Amino acid sequence: MSAASLPTGARALMSLGAMTATVAHELRNLLGGVELYATLVAEQCAADPALAPLTGRLLGGVRRLHAVAANLLAVGRPSRPALExxxxxxxxxxxxxxxxxxxxxxxxxxxxxxxxxxxxxxxxxxxxxxxxxxxxxxxxxxxxxxxxxxxxxxxxxxxxxxxxxxxxxxxxxxxxxxxxxxxxxxxxxxxxxxxxxxxxxxxxxxxxxxxxxxxxxxxxxxxxxxxxxxxxxxx
Ligand SMILES: Nc1ncnc2c1ncn2[C@@H]1O[C@H](COP(=O)(O)OP(=O)(O)OP(=O)(O)O)[C@@H](O)[C@H]1O
Ligand SMILES: [Mg+2]
Missing domain, CATH: 3.30.565.10 (Histidine kinase-like ATPase, C-terminal domain)
Structure with a gap:
């Protein structure tokens, strides 16, 4: 069945899925970079008892956001890419x-x-x-x-x-x-x-x-x- 022949509600859901996937993709890529830098900063601060908890929290938060974006991408993508x-x-x-x-x-x-x-x-x-x-x-x-x-x-x-x-x-x-x-x-x-x-x-x-x-x-x-x-x- 082509998308055009689907009922309106189903088409709307498909475009919602495609939009979610696009936004999630952008977010995931951006957050990947932020996570890398947060990891580097956390490594630098690991031995500092005052800074380690702060950078730890920063890294934990970024990582959670990154995971949410990656999960949304995994389920929102209209066609799943094959596993490599x-x-x-x-x-x-x-x-x-x-x-x-x-x-x-x-x-x-x-x-x-x-x-x-x-x-x-x-x-x-x-x-x-x-x-x-x-x-x-x-x-x-x-x-x-x-x-x-x-x-x-x-x-x-x-x-x-x-x-x-x-x-x-x-x-x-x-x-x-x-x-x-x-x-x-x-x-x-x-x-x-x-x-x-x-x-x-x-x-x-x-x-x-x-x-x-x-x-x-x-x-x-x-x-x-x-x-x-x-x-x-x-x-
Ligand atoms: N280690 C755990 N201890 C207690 N409850 C858990 C644990 N793992 C999962 N759950 C329960 O299972 C639910 C579903 O977990 P899932 O990871 O799919 O979603 P989430 O953690 O709620 O949200 P998301 O992972 O998308 O940020 C959780 O909301 C929680 O109730
Ligand atoms: Mg979870």
């Missing part, structure tokens, strides 16, 4: 993610625990999309701990599968929330868009990966992402 799958080291990608999370944590009361597993875990994947998905999970974990807590980022490989787990000691989810958590636009946060986990699910599905969430209200949440290791990768 290439061999990539997931252990390193997770390591880099943890490095950048560490920079944004000063002043939040959140302690980062890293449990790196294999030195290398090669998967066939789209690095940018996987980074986006994992960042969404880390942001959720941070947002679930407004009073601080422990963020644990772990990787392990076994039986041809690599598992990345991201655990927080935050507010947790009740059953009803957990059931709907992956729905696009489902959110319980006043400033949430409800796209983070929808994108995680989509990226996981495109990689033949599984996402599993366990959560207890008041205790915290663990999100596990399991991907098949590429042929020849250790474990």
């Amino acid at each position: 799958r290439a061999p990539l080291d997931l252990a390193r990608l997770v390591d880099e993610l943890a490095d950048s999370a560490a920079l944004a944590l000063p002043g939040t009361g959140i302690r980062l625990v890293r449990r790196p597993g294999p030195a290398k875990a090669v998967v066939l994947g789209d690095a940018e999309r996987l980074r986006q998905a994992l960042l969404n999970v880390v942001l959720n974990a941070v947002q679930a701990m407004p009073q601080g807590g422990v963020l644990t980022i772990a990787t392990r490989a076994r039986d041809g599968v690599v598992e990345v787990s991201i655990r927080d000691t935050g507010v947790g989810m009740d059953r009803a929330t957990l059931r709907r958590a992956f729905e696009p636009f489902f959110t319980t946060r006043p400033r949430g868009t409800g796209l983070g986990l929808a994108v995680v699910r989509e990226v996981a599905a495109a990689h033949g990966a599984r996402v599993h969430i366990t959560s207890r209200p008041g205790r915290g949440t663990t999100v596990r992402l399991r991907l098949p290791l590429a042929e020849g990768s250790p474990a």
Whole structure:
């Protein structure tokens, strides 16, 4: 069916989607540059106890905005670009993610625990999309701990599968929330868009990966992402 033969309401929705995608694309590109500079400033200030919390907050805010723009782009684009799958080291990608999370944590009361597993875990994947998905999970974990807590980022490989787990000691989810958590636009946060986990699910599905969430209200949440290791990768 061509766009012209669609009912008016459907056409309006399509152009709304296209407009959202265009705006999100511009924002994402601009914020990518801002995030880079904010990261550089945060690195410079990491050892300064007065400045680190301020630059950490700046970086955290920019990163959240960047993620929202990227998520809007991922769902708003009328036609999804194909995944670019290439061999990539997931252990390193997770390591880099943890490095950048560490920079944004000063002043939040959140302690980062890293449990790196294999030195290398090669998967066939789209690095940018996987980074986006994992960042969404880390942001959720941070947002679930407004009073601080422990963020644990772990990787392990076994039986041809690599598992990345991201655990927080935050507010947790009740059953009803957990059931709907992956729905696009489902959110319980006043400033949430409800796209983070929808994108995680989509990226996981495109990689033949599984996402599993366990959560207890008041205790915290663990999100596990399991991907098949590429042929020849250790474990
Ligand atoms: N780690 C977590 N702890 C507690 N609740 C969570 C966690 N992760 C997700 N949720 C719940 O699932 C909902 C959906 O999460 P999702 O990431 O899709 O959207 P969001 O975080 O609300 O908004 P966005 O990610 O688009 O900024 C959240 O609003 C929250 O209720
Ligand atoms: Mg989110």
